[in-house]
Every structure is written in structure tokens, then in C-alpha cells.
Amino acid sequence: MQRTIGIILFVIGLIGTLITGIQALQDSETFSLFGLDIGVSSANWTPLIISVAVLIIGLVMMRSKKA
Numbered sequence: 001m002q003r004t005i006g007i008i009l010f011v012i013g014l015i016g017t018l019i020t021g022i023q024a025l026q027d028s029e030t031f032s033l034f035g036l037d038i039g040v041s042s043a044n045w046t047p048l049i050i051s052v053a054v055l056i057i058g059l060v061m062m063r064s065k066k067a
Helices: 002-025 044-065
Strands: 028-034 036-041
Touching: 002 028, 002 044
Parallel strands: none
Antiparallel strands: 028 036
């Protein structure tokens, strides 16, 4: 049962990470200053951090030795 929950959390975390990661990259802006490209992010990173945490928790639960 724990492994099944781990797989579900892993998949949800992976999908969330991909979606929020792409969105965060699209919310970034770049500008040129003295020939250097400087990136400024206006993205909200909290959903991405939560998605990665869910992914890691799911991975740990999948790898757990308990039945």
C-alpha cells in the first residue's frame, strides 16, 4: 500500500514539477546590459518547490523496504 501511494505521489510531483517549471521559465525576463544578458525572474517559485518535495517524498516511499 505504501509503495502504491509513493508511486502516485511521485507521478503527481513529476507532473507538477514539469508544469510549474515550464511556467516559471516563461515568467523570466532577460535584458542586455553592456553586452551581457541578465535574467530577472518574476516567477512564483513556491509551487515548484512544493512539487519537487512531493516528488521526493513519493520516491522515498517507493524505495521504502516496508510492505
